[in-house]
Amino acid sequence: MSNARVSSSFRDPSGYLFTRNDTLYRQVNRSYAKAYDKFVDSGLYDELSTKGWLVAHQEVDIKADNAELAYRILQPQKVPFISYPYEWSFSQLKDAALLTLEINKLGLSKGMILKDASAFNIQFVDGKPILIDTLSFDIYRKGSAWDGYRQFCQHFLAPLALASLVDVRFMQLSRNYIDGIPLDLTSSLLPGKTRFGLSGLNVHIHIHAKMQQQYADKQGAANNAGLLTKDALLNMLNGLIKTVQSLTWQPGGTEWGEYYSATNYSDDSLKQKGELVGAFIEKGNPSTVWDLGANNGLFSREAAKRGIFTVASDIDPAAVEKDYLTVRGQGEKNLLPLVIDLTNPSPAIGWANSERDSFNDRGPVDMLLALALIHHLAISNNLPLESIADYFAATATWAVVEFVPKSDSQVQRLLSTRKDIFDHYTEEGFEEAFTRYFSIVEKKPVSGSERTLYLLKKK
Amino acid sequence: MPNILFKLNYLDPGSGSLLVQLIAAGLVGGIGILLKVFWGRIKAFFKGEKYVPPAPESDEDDEDEA
Numbered sequence: 001m002s003n004a005r006v007s008s009s010f011r012d013p014s015g016y017l018f019t020r021n022d023t024l025y026r027q028v029n030r031s032y033a034k035a036y037d038k039f040v041d042s043g044l045y046d047e048l049s050t051k052g053w054l055v056a057h058q059e060v061d062i063k064a065d066n067a068e069l070a071y072r073i074l075q076p077q078k079v080p081f082i083s084y085p086y087e088w089s090f091s092q093l094k095d096a097a098l099l100t101l102e103i104n105k106l107g108l109s110k111g112m113i114l115k116d117a118s119a120f121n122i123q124f125v126d127g128k129p130i131l132i133d134t135l136s137f138d139i140y141r142k143g144s145a146w147d148g149y150r151q152f153c154q155h156f157l158a159p160l161a162l163a164s165l166v167d168v169r170f171m172q173l174s175r176n177y178i179d180g181i182p183l184d185l186t187s188s189l190l191p192g193k194t195r196f197g198l199s200g201l202n203v204h205i206h207i208h209a210k211m212q213q214q215y216a217d218k219q220g221a222a223n224n225a226g227l228l229t230k231d232a233l234l235n236m237l238n239g240l241i242k243t244v245q246s247l248t249w250q251p252g253g254t255e256w257g258e259y260y261s262a263t264n265y266s267d268d269s270l271k272q273k274g275e276l277v278g279a280f281i282e283k284g285n286p287s288t289v290w291d292l293g294a295n296n297g298l299f300s301r302e303a304a305k306r307g308i309f310t311v312a313s314d315i316d317p318a319a320v321e322k323d324y325l326t327v328r329g330q331g332e333k334n335l336l337p338l339v340i341d342l343t344n345p346s347p348a349i350g351w352a353n354s355e356r357d358s359f360n361d362r363g364p365v366d367m368l369l370a371l372a373l374i375h376h377l378a379i380s381n382n383l384p385l386e387s388i389a390d391y392f393a394a395t396a397t398w399a400v401v402e403f404v405p406k407s408d409s410q411v412q413r414l415l416s417t418r419k420d421i422f423d424h425y426t427e428e429g430f431e432e433a434f435t436r437y438f439s440i441v442e443k444k445p446v447s448g449s450e451r452t453l454y455l456l457k458k459k
Numbered sequence: 460m461p462n463i464l465f466k467l468n469y470l471d472p473g474s475g476s477l478l479v480q481l482i483a484a485g486l487v488g489g490i491g492i493l494l495k496v497f498w499g500r501i502k503a504f505f506k507g508e509k510y511v512p513p514a515p516e517s518d519e520d521d522e523d524e525a
Contacts, residue, residue: 012469116470150476203483211475232484239483 003065007354008120014135018065026057027064028072032135035112036071039137042110053103054131055079055123079132080288080309080336084356085119085155086175087313087338087346089321090163090249091328093171096122096129097156097244103131104146105237108230113140117148119155119180120356124336127327145228146236150212153204154180157244161201164247165191168317171339178350183209200243251318269448270298276444277371277400278302280455283441284398286366292342293373297323297335300369304335311365313340342373343381360395367398372451375404378425379414385424385433392456393437399456403430407450427452 006017006024014032018025028036039045048054057074064070085093096119104114115138122129138147146152155174158181162170166189173181187209194201277299281289286308291300294312296319303310312335314320323337340346345359370392377383392399404411406425431440438456446453503509 014469145472145477145480147470147472149480150473151470153476200483203479207482208476208479211479212473213475215473215475215478228481228484233480236480236484 007352008350008356010351012116012133012135020062024076024078025060025062026074026076026134027070028074028135029069030071031069033071035137035139036135038139039112039134042112044107044110044112044137045134047106047110048103048131052128052130053099053106054134057134074134076132076134079123079125079130081311082123082357082362083336083338084174084346085122085159086172087340087359088124088171089317089324089337089339090160090168090171090251091321092124092129092324092337093119093156093163094160094244094247095328097152097160098241099129099131100152100156101237101241101244104148105234107137108140108234108237111140112137113144113146114138114148117152117155119174126333127324127331127335140230142230143228146233150183150208151180152240153183153208156180157201157204157240158183158186160244160247161194161205162186162189164249165194168249171317175346175349178355183212199246200239204240204243249321251321266448269446272447273371273453274299274302276446276453277369278306280400280442280453281306281308281367281369283455284367284400284457286398288365289367289369290363290365290396291369291371292340293370293376294323294337295319297326297337299371300335300337301332303367303369304332307334309334310336312337313342313359315339315341315343342377343383363395365396367400368392368396369400371400371402371453372404372410374401374430375408375411375414375425379411379422382421385430386436389433389437392434393458397458399434399438399454401434401454401456402446403427403452403454405450405452 004019006019009017013029014035015026015028018027045054049056055076057076060073060075062073064073085096088096099122100114100117104117107113114136116133116136118133121131121133121136123132124130154177159171159174162173162181170181170189183205187206190201190205195206196202281303286303289300289303289308289310291297291303291310291312294300294314295316296314297304297312300310300312300323312320312323314323314337317339320337320339323335326332327335327337340359346356348354348358348361349356374385374388377388378385392401405427406412406415406420406422434440434454434456437458439459440454441457442455444453445451
């Protein structure tokens with residue numbers, strides 16, 4: 001019997017996550033018994049899980065490691081892939097923020113309140129945000145404020161405001177600040193106009209930052225007893241919802257957002273390429289796929305529509321935003337768009353570098369798709385083909401790789417402004433590098449281009 | 460009645476962050492609450508009745524445990 005406490009599960013004394021024989025469990029501690037009972041008895045759990053707002057669980061009868069502490073053991077439904085807020089597109093973070101606030105309102109109607117508001121507690125399943133921390137609820141006490149408010153502003157409001165009003169690349173700042181972007185930093189970066197008006201940012205960011213400074217290391221004044229009625233708290237939550245809703249970002253103007261319309265692909269050859277990719281996927285028969293450099297997920301859907309769970313990652317926040325909006329709009333399943341820069345993927349962060357996994361640690365995966373990607377890695381990023389093959393072999397059993405030769409107009413574009421130092425960048429060089437690990441199962445020309453599509457299987 | 464700063468939780472909510480909620484709740488909800496109160500008074504005035512303030516909300520969720 002192997003037990004391992006999940007390394008990110010240490011902050012909250014109400015319980016913790018552990019794995020036993022590859023199954024994930026959540027222990028509810030006795031200290032949390034009263035809140036847990038109310039969470040279930042009030043109907044809050046049922047309503048949340050029925051709405052798909054909270055991951056469902058089963059109470060299981062297995063022996064706890066520390067029986068004197070344990071009150072219940074839960075087996076939560078497994079989430080196919082754990083992603084982090086700094087990997088989400090704007091609307092993913094916005095939807096996660098709104099879900100957190102709606103859950104808190106529903107909790108209040110049942111006499112409970114969220115005791116934290118960590119963006120890491122939200123995951124995406126089938127295009128929808130879902131809360132995964134069952135122990136996030138506390139019994140609401142009359143007159144009390146929201147303990148998770150600071151965290152909400154740092155984890156959600158700050159990056160959304162910065163992305164919306166300054167630059168979308170500020171979404172990445174959450175990677176540096178595991179407990180959310182500091183409000184004084186956010187306050188100094190936001191445009192001056194946000195200090196005025198009714199957007200809510202004046203209070204939630206600017207005044208909030210000032211108050212934090214003023215009350216740092218101080219006990220708060222003792223005369224606020226009961227001032228925050230439940231109605232007032234609900235008003236504040238409704239205000240926060242309006243503030244979040246007012247923050248918008250229009251994808252466009254970035255590198256790849258218009259890729260397919262800007263390239264010389266005709267609709268017909270895109271369709272044929274899709275069919276070819278689909279046929280290769282069926283031959284590999286994977287249960288998980290990572291599409292690297294997925295753009296707006298056009299070819300990721302060849303896997304997802306076959307019922308295969310697919311991560312569609314791309315460096316461009318606009319392409320990922322479009323992909324997510326399509327997934328959400330069409331109610332598509334099995335597809336998770338994420339913003340990942342493959343030349344600098346998410347590192348492991350947090351305490352002992354083990355709270356949040358690196359992108360690679362969340363693999364390996366059955367199959368990689370690398371379509372129209374190799375030339376960017378090899379030529380724009382100077383990566384030797386051997387290094388690319390090393391990485392692919394360490395990450396997946398199967399790979400569908402498109403080789404884009406130097407004569408291709410897209411490669412010519414990359415080479416037009418720099419010296420061609422890539423003598424090894426040929427179809428022969430590509431095959432030599434990849435056949436060190438992979439065997440070539442199939443190789444087909446991509447119609448209407450000089451490109452070749454390979455189906456590779458690890459030796 | 461518990462203080463809004465009364466309860467200790469695993470997450471440090473921050474004194475400043477608790478207090479700013481009073482402002483946030485007041486700013487956003489203030490007008491609504493005022494309207495609600497005065498609507499009762501206005502209605503009473505036109506009906507020629509004496510205004511009786513609504514009974515305070517019951518303490519349903521108050522679970523005091525030290």
